[in-house]
Amino acid sequence: MPNEPISVFDIFKIGVGPSSSHTLGPWRAAQYFTASLETASKLELVTQVQVLLYGSLAKTGKGHGTDIAVQMGLLGEDPVTCDVNGIAHIIYNLQNNKELILAKKHPIPFDPSGDIIFLMNETLPYHPNALSFLATLSNGEHISETYYSIGGGFVQQENEQVDSRSQVQLPFPIDKADDLLHWCRKTGLGIHEIVLENESAWRSPEETRQGLVRIWNVMKDCMYRGCHHEGVLPGGLEVKRRAAALNKKLLAGIEYSGYDEWINAIRQGGNDFKYILDWVSCFALAVNEENASFGRVVTAPTNGAAGVIPAVLQYFVVFCKGDSEDAILQFLLTASEIGSIFKKGSTISAAMGGCQAEIGVSSSMAAGAITEATGGTQRQALMAAEIAMEHHLGLTCDPIGGLVQVPCIERNTMGAIKAITASQLALQSSPDFAKVSLDAVVKTMWDTAQDMSSKYKETSDGGLALNIPLSLPEC
Incomplete structure (x- = not known):
C-alpha cells in the first residue's frame, strides 16, 4: 500500500509463540471482537460464541495453537503481559468447566471441541489466514465479524477501510x-x-x-x-x-x-x-x-x-x-x-x-x-x-x-x-x-x-x- 506508515513496533511485537500469524494474530482478533461487543454495549447480551477457522489457520491451527490463542483472546488475556506458564492451566480449566468468561466480565457456555470449527477445505479469497467470530445474543440478534491474520501479528478486519487522512504523516515516507x-x-x-x-x-x-x-x-x-x-x-x-x-x-x-x-x-x-x-x-x-x-x-x-x-x-x-x-x-x-x-x-x-x-x-x-x-x-x-x-x-x-x-x-x-x-x-x-x-x-x-x-x-x-x-x- 503506498505511503503505508509502519513503525518499528509494528515489526517488533512482544507476544506468545509459536506463530505470529497463527497464534498472535488470532489472539488479537479475538480481543478486537470482544472490544467491538463492549463498544456496542452488547457483551453482556452474548449467550454463545463460535469461532470458524479457514484455510491455513484450519489446516495447521492445532499445531500452531490457534485454538488456544482465540480462547485466550476471548478471555481477555493479553499476549504481552499474560503469565505464559499459566496458559496450559487456563485452557485446561476452560475445557473441563466448559465456561468462558468473555473479556474477564461475562460468563458464557463454551466447549472448544464444538465451538471452534476447523474448516479444512474452505478458504476466504482475501487471505489464507481467516477466522470468523459468530455471537448469538439473548435478544435473538446474531453478530458476525471476520478477521485476517496477514503475517507478523498484523490483523485486518474484513471490509476495514483505512482513512488516509487519519494516518500518520512521516517526515521521510518510504515504500521502497x-x-x-x-x-x-x-x-x-x-x-x-x-x-x-x-x-x-x-x-x-x-x-x-x-x-x-x-x-x-x-x-x-x-x-x-x-x-x-x-x-x-x-x-x-x-x-x-x-x-x-x-x-x-x-x-x-x-x-x-x-x-x-x-x-x-x-x-x-x-x-x-x-x-x-x-x-x-x-x-x-x-x-x-x-x-x-x-x-x-x-x-x-x-x-x-x-x-x-x-x-x-x-x-x-x-x-x-x-x-x-x-x-x-x-x-x-x-x-x-x-x-x-x-x-x-x-x-x-x-x-x-x-x-x-x-x-x-x-x-x-x-x-x-x-x-x-x-x-x-x-x-x-x-x-x-x-x-x-x-x-x-x-x-x-x-x-x-x-x-x-x-x-x-x-x-x-x-x-x-x-x-x-x-x-x-x-x-x-x-x-x-x-x-x-x-x-x-x-x-x-x-x-x-x-x-x-x-x-x-x-x-x-x-x-x-x-x-x-x-x-x-x-x-
Whole structure:
C-alpha cells in the first residue's frame, strides 16, 4: 500500500509463540471482537460464541495453537503481559468447566471441541489466514465479524477501510529501498537515523528508545531461558531441545549467574570460527525452542523467524563489541525498516509466500542491520539485505504436523548464518558493481510467492510435512 506508515513496533511485537500469524494474530482478533461487543454495549447480551477457522489457520491451527490463542483472546488475556506458564492451566480449566468468561466480565457456555470449527477445505479469497467470530445474543440478534491474520501479528478486519487522512504523516515516507536511499543521500543521515526521525511522528525519541530497550530485553530473556531449559518440545513430535545442552558443552563447566555473567563466560571462549558458529546456532535454537513452547518472544518480523535477529544481534554484542545501548538500538531500527519494505512490497506471511517470507525476510533484516551497525554504508547495508534474501528465494513452508518445530527451528540458525555471511560479502564489496537491487529482490519474492503452490504455504500439505513420519524425532 503506498505511503503505508509502519513503525518499528509494528515489526517488533512482544507476544506468545509459536506463530505470529497463527497464534498472535488470532489472539488479537479475538480481543478486537470482544472490544467491538463492549463498544456496542452488547457483551453482556452474548449467550454463545463460535469461532470458524479457514484455510491455513484450519489446516495447521492445532499445531500452531490457534485454538488456544482465540480462547485466550476471548478471555481477555493479553499476549504481552499474560503469565505464559499459566496458559496450559487456563485452557485446561476452560475445557473441563466448559465456561468462558468473555473479556474477564461475562460468563458464557463454551466447549472448544464444538465451538471452534476447523474448516479444512474452505478458504476466504482475501487471505489464507481467516477466522470468523459468530455471537448469538439473548435478544435473538446474531453478530458476525471476520478477521485476517496477514503475517507478523498484523490483523485486518474484513471490509476495514483505512482513512488516509487519519494516518500518520512521516517526515521521510518510504515504500521502497530506493526511497530510503534517496532520503539517506538527501539528508546525509544513516538508515537508523531516518527511521528514528520517522518514529517521532508517533512518539518522543525517549519513548522510542525505552520501547526498543524493552524489545531487546525480551529477546535477551528469551535467549537466556532457551539456553537453560532442557526437555522435549510439546506437540507430539518428541523433538528434544538442543540449546541448553549446546550451551553447557560450549561453556565447559564455567560457572556464572544471570545474563551478564553468562555473556562474560561466553567471551572467555575466544573467537575461533567454529566456536562463534556454534554460539550463533545456539542463540537461534534457544529462541525458537522457547517459541515452540508457547514462550514469550518478539516477532522479528514473525514468531516462526523470531530467532534470526536476536541471534545475529547477540553475535554482534558478544563478538563484535556491539554491546553499547546505542549500537543495539541502531541495529533494531535499521532491521525494522528493511522488514517494513518487504511487508509493503511483498509479504511477511508464510501462508502467502512460504518460508521465504519469514526466515528470508528476517535474514535480510539482520544482514542489513549488522552491516550498518559495524560501519557499513547505507548502500552496503541494503546490498547485504539483498544478498540475504536472494539466497532464500523460493524457500517453502512445510512444517511437519503443523508444528513450528521441524524444519522451522533449524531454519532460524541457517537464516542467522546467512545474514552474517551476506553482511561480510557486502562489507567487502562495492555496491557500484551489484547486479541486483533490494527492490528487485522484493518484487521477485512476491512474484515467486504468487507462483508457489499453496501446499508449500504453511498448510502441511507438501514437502517434509508429507515425507517425514510424525513419530520421527528431529534428532
